[in-house]
Amino acid sequence: MLETSARLLRLLSLLQARRDWSGPELAERLGVTTRTVRRDVDRLRELGYLVHATAGTPGYRLGAGADLPPLLLDDEEAVAVAVGLRTAAGGSVAGIEETSVRALAKLERILPPRLRHRVHALRSMTVPMTGAADPVDPEVLTAIAAACQDHEVLRFDYRSHEGRESRRSAEPHRLVNSGRRWYLVGWDVDKGSWRTYRVDRLRLKAPNGPRFVPRDPPAEDLAAYTSRAVSIAPYRYRARLTVHAAAQVVAGHMPPTVGTIEPVDARTCVLRCGANNLDEIVVWVALMDIDFEVHDPPELAERIGAMADRLRAASGTARRVTVPPGNPAGGADGAASAGLAGPTAPAREEG
Structure with missing residues (x-):
């Protein structure tokens, strides 16, 4: 039983590491027959993992299911996730601090001592310098990201630096994060030009506008473009x-x-x-x-x-000071x- 469980974990790790695997490749990696691979794939499906199989030459691909199954992380990935959660617990995205702390507690509870030591060392040797940026609602970020992906016009009220309110319609292109603030780069429908909006200053209106055909971006390097626009x-x-x-x-x-x-x-x-x-x-x-x-x-x-x-x-006239x-x-x-x-x-x- 232990051998089968260990093999299932190894199979899951392989499926997560690469998009497509053939049955013979998996069998060779696991040291089993292709028939055993098929049985193990069926067991993973029973555990909630959606594993697609291709016709003809047996091939397998891990897909997204209706529920979130457990994930396997290697050492570097586990440390990266822990550091990311700790950063999010005090970051500029409002509303996810408590959730990040809960997720981090679950992760640290199962981390091996060697990895827990690395995460704790980073925490104890890091001093955060908080900025004055206003936090952003994560639901606003996900809504904007979805509109960017689905090519839907965003409608929102926008507050300028001087405090003036205006109604805007924009074809969203990308979200840009400066480390302290989030910006939306989009085509302003009314002004007929590319604009950069601070996300913490906009209030989305539902529903979104019509779908649009994506335009060529204003620059290849959107980070540099946004930096110029705001600085x-x-x-x-x-x-x-x-x-x-x-x-x-x-x-x-x-x-x-x-x-x-x-x-x-x-x-x-x-x-x-x-x-x-x-x-x-x-x-x-x-x-x-x-x-x-x-x-x-x-x-x-x-x-x-x-x-x-x-x-x-x-x-x-001043006293000379050697610097x-x-x-x-x-x-x-x-x-x-x-x-x-x-x-x-x-x-x-x-x-």
């Missing part, structure tokens, strides 16, 4: 700078909703960002402690010059904390 387009000033450092180095100073980075070569990149106040950009790029050149707007270069004159004048290279205020941590995390950090929708 540059909404603002009064849109800056373009050449930064003399590798793109990955500059990326360490900023979240994706603050600006976009385009690599030029191994030691240079182009940074684009936006703000309603030039001083915010001046302070932020200065605190990166990296050489840069301003291309746009001209007012930014003038403001940097005025600020430099003021600081130069102040340095003649070692790589000081915290100029490093990645300092730039991240004093950069566009103030008035310009909240991502603003294009739509």
